[in-house]
Amino acid sequence: MKIAIVCYPTFGGSGVVATELGIALANRGHEIHFITYRQPVRLELLSNKIYFHEVHVPEYPLFHYQPYELALSSKLVDTIKLFGIELLHVHYAIPHAYAGYMAKKMLEEEGIYIPMVTTLHGTDITLVGKHPFYRPAVNFSINQSDIVTSVSQNLKESTLELFDIKKDIEVIPNFIDKRKYSMHFTDCQRSLMASEDEKIITHISNFRKVKRIPDVIHIFNKIQKQLPAKLIMVGEGPEKEGAERLCEELGLANKVIFLGNSNEIDRILCFSDLFLLPSETESFGLAALEAMINRVAVISSNTGGIPEVNRQGITGYLSDVGNINEMAENALKILSDDQTLELFKSNAAKVAMDFDILKVLPLYEAVYEKAFLARHESLQQN
Numbered sequence: 203m204k205i206a207i208v209c210y211p212t213f214g215g216s217g218v219v220a221t222e223l224g225i226a227l228a229n230r231g232h233e234i235h236f237i238t239y240r241q242p243v244r245l246e247l248l249s250n251k252i253y254f255h256e257v258h259v260p261e262y263p264l265f266h267y268q269p270y271e272l273a274l275s276s277k278l279v280d281t282i283k284l285f286g287i288e289l290l291h292v293h294y295a296i297p298h299a300y301a302g303y304m305a306k307k308m309l310e311e312e313g314i315y316i317p318m319v320t321t322l323h324g325t326d327i328t329l330v331g332k333h334p335f336y337r338p339a340v341n342f343s344i345n346q347s348d349i350v351t352s353v354s355q356n357l358k359e360s361t362l363e364l365f366d367i368k369k370d371i372e373v374i375p376n377f378i379d380k381r382k383y384s385m386h387f388t389d390c391q392r393s394l395m396a397s398e399d400e401k402i403i404t405h406i407s408n409f410r411k412v413k414r415i416p417d418v419i420h421i422f423n424k425i426q427k428q429l430p431a432k433l434i435m436v437g438e439g440p441e442k443e444g445a446e447r448l449c450e451e452l453g454l455a456n457k458v459i460f461l462g463n464s465n466e467i468d469r470i471l472c473f474s475d476l477f478l479l480p481s482e483t484e485s486f487g488l489a490a491l492e493a494m495i496n497r498v499a500v501i502s503s504n505t506g507g508i509p510e511v512n513r514q515g516i517t518g519y520l521s522d523v524g525n526i527n528e529m530a531e532n533a534l535k536i537l538s539d540d541q542t543l544e545l546f547k548s549n550a551a552k553v554a555m556d557f558d559i560l561k562v563l564p565l566y567e568a569v570y571e572k573a574f575l576a577r578h579e580s581l582q583q584n
Contacts, residue, residue: 203570204233204286206278208302209293211242212408215488216323219353219376220293221245223566226379226559228252230567237281239270243465255281271297271304278305282316289570290318292347295327296336299343317573320347322371324485324506325412327361341365349573351566354507357485372569375510376486377562380555383468383495392473395459396432401537403431404474404498406467406489407481409439414503416441417480417526419448419458421501424530426457429537433458436470471496475543476533479508482523487511495554499546501533511557517550 205227209220221242224234228251235253236242245254259273278301281287290305292298299320306318320343327340344350344367351374352358358371396402403422407413422433435445435458442460449458464470471477477493479502484490487508490500494511500518502508512518519532536546 203574204235204288205570206235206237206281206287206290207293208237208274208278208290208298209242211238211240211245215376215486216293216321217242219323219488220291220321222377222379222559223563224252226563227566230563233285235281235285235287237274237277253285271301274298274301275304275308278302279308282309283312283314287316289574290316291321291570292318293321294323295320295340295343299347300339303343303346315577317348317577318346319349319351319569319573320344321374322350322352322357322361322485324353324357324483327357327364327485337365341367345369348577349569351569353486354510356507356510372565374562374565374569375557376488376491377557377559378491378495378554379559380495391469395434395473397430400430400432401425401475402434402473403476403478403533404434404436404470404493405478406436406470406492407439407479409437409441409445411441412482413439413441414480414482414523415445416448417524417529418478419445419452419454420526421478421480421530421533422458423452423454424526425533425537426454428534431457431537434470434474435460436462436464436467438463467492468496471498474498475547476501476537477518478529478533479503479512480521480523480526480529481505481508484508491554491557494550497547497551499536499543499550501529501536511553513549513553516546517553518546 207220207224210217228234233251237255239257241254257274257277259268259270290302292302302318350369351372353376355373358373405418409415425431449455471493477498477500479490481503484506491511493500494517500512502512502520503523504520505523514520521528536543
C-alpha cells in the first residue's frame with residue numbers, strides 16, 4: 203500500500219511515533235511518503251520505500267501569519283496525485299487532519315477518493331483542541347476523518363468528553379521497537395557522568411510547563427540528600443533556563459547535567475537507574491516507555507495515560523501531580539537497595555515488551571485495510 207504520513211518532524215512524541223511507524227511499515231513492504239516542513243529527526247535514511255516531501259511556505263507580506271495549512275493541503279494534493287498515494291495517515295488533529303480534509307475535498311473534484319486515518323496524540327485534544335478558538339475546527343476534523351485512533355484509553359475518554367464526536371475511536375498504543383534496544387553496550391561510559399557510588403537519575407522532555415520541570419529538580423534534591431546521585435536533564439524548551447537557575451539556587455549545579463536535545467537517548471538511558479516524569483498530564487508517556495525498555499525504573503505522576511504504561515509497585519511508582527514528597531520517598535525505596543533496584547529494572551523491561559512495535563503494527567495495518575474498504579464501499583453506494 204502507498205501511504206502518506208503527515209506529522210511534526212520534531213523530538214516530540216507524536217513525531218517520533220509517526221516516523222518509527224513509517225519506517226516499520228516500509229520494512230513490511232509498504233511505500234511510505236512523509237510530508238512535513240522538515241525531515242523528521244528519527245528519519246535517518248531514505249530508501250526506495252521511504253520518501254520525504256518538504257512543505258514550503260512562501261513568505262507573503264500580506265499575511266501576518268504564513269498559511270501552513272494551505273501550503274500543506276496543496277502539497278498533499280500534488281504528492282497524492284504524483285505518486286498514486288492510496289491512504290493518508292495524519293498525526294495530530296490540528297492542523298494536519300484539517301489540511302488533510304481540504305486535500306481530500308480538492309482531490310474529489312478530480313475524481314480521486316482517498317481515505318484518511320487521524321491519530322490523536324494528546325495536546326491536539328487536551329491543550330490546543332479545547333481552546334474556544336480551535337474547538338470547532340478540531341471537532342470537525344475528527345468527525346470528517348474516515349477512521350480515528352488515539353494512543354491511550356485515557357485520551358479516547360478525554361476526546362469523547364471534550365468534543366461532540368460521531369466517529370468511533372480505536373485505541374492503538376504508542377510503541378517501541380525492542381530490536382533497536384537489543385544491543386548491550388560493553389561500556390555505557392557511566393563514569394563520565396557519575397562516580398561509582400552515585401545513582402543516575404534522568405529526565406527527558408521538551409521542557410514545557412506541562413512537564414513540571416521544577417518538580418523534577420525538587421524531587422532530585424530530596425533524593426540526593428539521602429544518597430549520592432546525579433541528575434541528567436535531556437531536552438530543550440522554555441523551562442530550561444529557569445531549571446538551571448533553580449539548580450544554582452539549591453546548590454545543585456555540580457550534580458545536575460543539562461545535555462540539551464540528543465539522538466543518543468538509548469546510550470543515556472543505558473547508564474540510568476531511575477526516570478522522573480512528574481508531568482501535569484501525558485496522553486501516553488512515551489518517554490517513560492523508552493526508559494523502561496532500557497531497564498530504567500520510573501517515578502511518575504498518575505495522570506493521563508501514564509498508568510497504562512508505568513505499573514504501580516512493579517515498574518515504578520505513581521503519585522498525584524505535585525506530590526514531590528511521595529515521589530522522592532518512592533524513589534528512595536527503589537534506589538536504596540540494589541536488589542530492589544534490579545527487580546524494578548527487570549520488571550520495567552518486561553512490561554515494555556507488551557508495547558513492542560511488532561505487536562502494534564498489525565493493529566495499524568488492520569485500520570488501514572478497514573479505511574480502504576470503507577471508502578471503497580461508500581463510493582460503490584454513491
